Amino acid sequence: MKLNEAQIEDLTGKVFRTIVSNGKGGILQSELWKELDLTSRDGSRVAIRLERRALIRREKMLENGRWTYKLFATKLPIDTSSVENAPCLTCPVEHMCSLDGSYSPITCNLIEDWLVLSLNMANQQRRQQEQHQNHHQAPASETEEEDPAK
Template sequence: MPRRNELEHKALNVIVNNGNDGVLQSELWRKLDATSREGSRIALKLETKGLILREKEISEGRWTYRLYPKNKPVSLNSIIDAPCLMCPNDARCGAWSPISPNHCPLLTAWILGEEQPETESSGED
């Protein structure tokens, strides 16, 4: 049988992967191949640690809890194509520097969803 910490880690992964829909506590312990008692203890422990939120609800005529993650996983997909990530002026760029994100045409175009303007710093002649 897996150690309790391993079950807690697996349980948290299951809960996080279900996202905003949450997962019923009764489904969780079945997915973990654990007993109802173990599932309840794990859910309580995760709630005590502040990792999940438990909301009471009726499912198939019985009271159970729906478990939601308190923290969602961070996704970098929204900034993966930001020009700053590949900018040759990255080391010299700063808020009060001559090269600044405040006046960067590449960053402005990216934020507005426009085509990237050609600049001397892009390395193209």
């Protein structure tokens, strides 16, 4: 089935959003085609179109003995999550706040509480990721014992 220009643009947007959602790590072309149910031909055409627009870069690489491309977004959206809940954004005295004023970020309890909470949450997420990684990695001694050839 031949795609019309509107369908190609829609597909181009979907492909680009998928590449961006994979972040700095990028995505293999073959994984992207499977995820979006595309033929290799259509997918390659869209990737080349995005590359010509300088929205992505394609890096040739050897994967499982076959040459393929890994696709990366040239620019990723800025992550604002670290400042989204900053108390300054909703502070009723923000307009009077200054380093040498009676309201100062140096002595602000709201900022201090927000920083402590943010650090605690970041540490908790890091610990959970470490536990998840440790849980899914088999120790070398276990894999050696399971090998009946030894």
